Amino acid sequence: MNASSTTDTHYDVIVIGSGIGGLVSATQLAAKGAKVLVLERYIIPGGSAGYFEREGYRFDVGASMIFGFGTKGTTNLLTRALKAVNVSLETIADPVQIHYHLPEGLDLKVHRDYEKFLEELTSHFPHEREGIRRFYDECWKVFNCLNAMELLSLEEPRYLMRVFFQHPGACLGLLKYLPQNAGDVARRYISDPKLLKFIDMECYCWSVVPADQTPMINAGMVFSDRHYGGINYPKGGVGQIPLKLVEGLEKAGSVIEYQARVTKILLENGKAVGVELANGQQYRAKRIVSNATRWDTFEKLLSPEIMPDKEKRWQKRYQKSPSFLSLHLGIKANVLPPQSECHHILLEDWQRMEDEQGTIFVSIPTLLDPDLAPEGYHIVHAFTPSWIDEWRGLTSSQYQLKKEEAAARIIERLEQIFPGLAKGLDYQEVGTPRTHRRFLGRVDGSYGPIPRYKLAGLLAMPFNRTSIAGLYCVGDSTFPGQGLNAVAFSGFACGHRIAVDLGY
Numbered sequence: 404m405n406a407s408s409t410t411d412t413h414y415d416v417i418v419i420g421s422g423i424g425g426l427v428s429a430t431q432l433a434a435k436g437a438k439v440l441v442l443e444r445y446i447i448p449g450g451s452a453g454y455f456e457r458e459g460y461r462f463d464v465g466a467s468m469i470f471g472f473g474t475k476g477t478t479n480l481l482t483r484a485l486k487a488v489n490v491s492l493e494t495i496a497d498p499v500q501i502h503y504h505l506p507e508g509l510d511l512k513v514h515r516d517y518e519k520f521l522e523e524l525t526s527h528f529p530h531e532r533e534g535i536r537r538f539y540d541e542c543w544k545v546f547n548c549l550n551a552m553e554l555l556s557l558e559e560p561r562y563l564m565r566v567f568f569q570h571p572g573a574c575l576g577l578l579k580y581l582p583q584n585a586g587d588v589a590r591r592y593i594s595d596p597k598l599l600k601f602i603d604m605e606c607y608c609w610s611v612v613p614a615d616q617t618p619m620i621n622a623g624m625v626f627s628d629r630h631y632g633g634i635n636y637p638k639g640g641v642g643q644i645p646l647k648l649v650e651g652l653e654k655a656g657s658v659i660e661y662q663a664r665v666t667k668i669l670l671e672n673g674k675a676v677g678v679e680l681a682n683g684q685q686y687r688a689k690r691i692v693s694n695a696t697r698w699d700t701f702e703k704l705l706s707p708e709i710m711p712d713k714e715k716r717w718q719k720r721y722q723k724s725p726s727f728l729s730l731h732l733g734i735k736a737n738v739l740p741p742q743s744e745c746h747h748i749l750l751e752d753w754q755r756m757e758d759e760q761g762t763i764f765v766s767i768p769t770l771l772d773p774d775l776a777p778e779g780y781h782i783v784h785a786f787t788p789s790w791i792d793e794w795r796g797l798t799s800s801q802y803q804l805k806k807e808e809a810a811a812r813i814i815e816r817l818e819q820i821f822p823g824l825a826k827g828l829d830y831q832e833v834g835t836p837r838t839h840r841r842f843l844g845r846v847d848g849s850y851g852p853i854p855r856y857k858l859a860g861l862l863a864m865p866f867n868r869t870s871i872a873g874l875y876c877v878g879d880s881t882f883p884g885q886g887l888n889a890v891a892f893s894g895f896a897c898g899h900r901i902a903v904d905l906g907y
């Protein structure tokens with residue numbers, strides 16, 4: 404390819420990146436008849452929902468606890484995104500969302516069955532029986548509002564009017580919760596400090612911030628959908644979701660190109676009109692969507708000198724969350740105690756919940772889908788928050804050594820739940836924030852934006868349109884934030900807004 408050649412193919416929309424946010428937006432548009440080009444820098448689609456294969460194991464890169472895959476209501480956005488392009492996936496129901504192993508012997512499971520979960524939590528805090536029920540019941544109020552209506556772009560006034568007339572009570576309910584955080588709601592009903600710490604952990608394990616900074620809308624989704632649609636694992640691994648979406652995208656007549664790293668968003672008279680790849684190839688389209696993070700979009704794909712004031716304000720409110728240190732392990736099946744659960748969280752000291760390598764998350768997807776590992780073996784994906792600064796400035800041998808030491812420490816801690824883990828190891832691969840940055844193209848390997856200080860719920864989170872005409876953002880740096888179901892919502896909303904703009 405010669406430098407700076409432009410293809411003549413006419414596209415309605417170019418999507419930079421094939422994370423779930425990018426793919427849902429692309430497939431929504433393709434299903435409506437738009438011609439979409441998705442440009443993905445890596446060799447397979449999915450971003451954080453991707454996978455890799457080693458020695459007979461198929462590991463999920465990141466996402467493993469999947470919301471939004473139920474069969475009823477309107478909040479099952481992954482099921483709906485696949486259906487929109489006439490594809491589907493078999494899923495396996497997880498009977499327990501998380502088995503918590505927390506300080507001071509707080510050992511409990513979040514059962515799919517709501518009442519069973521409340522009973523188990525109440526058995527640890529009998530004096531808070533009423534408060535527990537009132538807090539989680541209030542989360543259901545948020546969920547029931549969302550689950551009553553079609554979920555599309557909040558930037559489309561005609562849609563807003565329509566849903567308001569169809570569901571006035573649900574809309575007013577959501578308006579009430581939009582500026583609220585889960586911590587404030589929890590403190591209205593609960594006063595036991597240890598139980599409030601548990602609520603912090605319930606939020607932290609997916610929002611990466613304590614309850615005080617976790618938007619109530621998101622808490623309502625997570626704390627209710629796990630009992631409504633449930634946590635469901637796609638057969639064949641999480642990587643099947645993007646693969647199926649790509650199948651649907653192509654069937655609908657649109658295109659994805661791999662190893663196509665966008666280095667520049669092209670502007671003409673201040674309007675986004677195309678993109679340039681690392682190999683000099685240029686593509687043009689009527690609308691450009693970035694599924695890269697906002698920092699990557701406005702500091703790398705566009706010149707930071709022209710950063711719109713709105714983005715500067717956003718950066719003052721939100722910062723990059725830490726990345727993760729990830730251990731992808733293959734282990735002998737007999738290491739796992741009988742009846743082990745798929746997802747675990749381990750923390751030994753409440754003070755360390757938010758620390759570098761404090762909380763450990765564990766996912767054992769082979770308990771749901773044994774085909775992901777050779778017979779007689781399991782996959783253990785253990786990950787813990789880690790900042791890129793911990794991993795900068797090391798020589799290659801120092802980096803290797805630091806990885807091995809960190810992995811050994813995590814395995815030693817995990818021995819508390821899985822005695823014999825170290826002896827049962829068959830395969831080990833360690834990923835650091837540098838790995839996440841390299842393979843996911845995410846600035847500092849970050850998991851996404853988190854509030855710098857306590858904000859008013861979701862009010863400060865931007866929708867899909869940006870201050871640059873023709874340029875939209877999708878994915879976890881847009882409303883409502885991190886999570887596959889959350890970025891799927893962002894994809895639905897982005898696709899809807901562009902479809903209206905283009906007259907589809």
Ligand SMILES: NC(=O)c1ccc[n+]([C@@H]2O[C@H](COP(=O)([O-])OP(=O)(O)OC[C@H]3O[C@@H](n4cnc5c(N)ncnc54)[C@H](O)[C@@H]3O)[C@@H](O)[C@H]2O)c1
Nearest residue numbers: 420422423424444450451465466467665844878879885886
């Ligand atoms: N449920 C879980 O267990 C779990 C775990 C980890 C992550 N997640 C979620 O996954 C979500 C991520 O979804 P997303 O849609 O925002 O994004 P993503 O980061 O998954 O995908 C972005 C995609 O864009 C590509 N890309 C980036 N820059 C590019 C460029 N310049 N040119 C071409 N391609 C480029 C990347 O390779 C990647 O495929 C996060 O919100 C996170 O919460 C969930």
Ligand SMILES: CC(C)=CCC/C(C)=C/C=C/C(C)=C/C=C/C(C)=C/C=C/C=C(C)/C=C/C=C(C)/C=C/C=C(\C)CCC=C(C)C
Nearest residue numbers: 567574577609621624746747764765766883885886889892
């Ligand atoms: C009209 C008027 C007047 C008004 C209007 C109002 C309205 C309508 C509003 C609306 C709103 C909306 C629609 C909203 C939406 C939202 C949503 C969709 C949300 C979602 C969310 C979700 C989420 C957040 C999810 C998440 C998840 C996650 C993150 C996960 C993760 C996980 C992990 C990391 C885990 C791990 C662990 C272990 C392994 C243990």
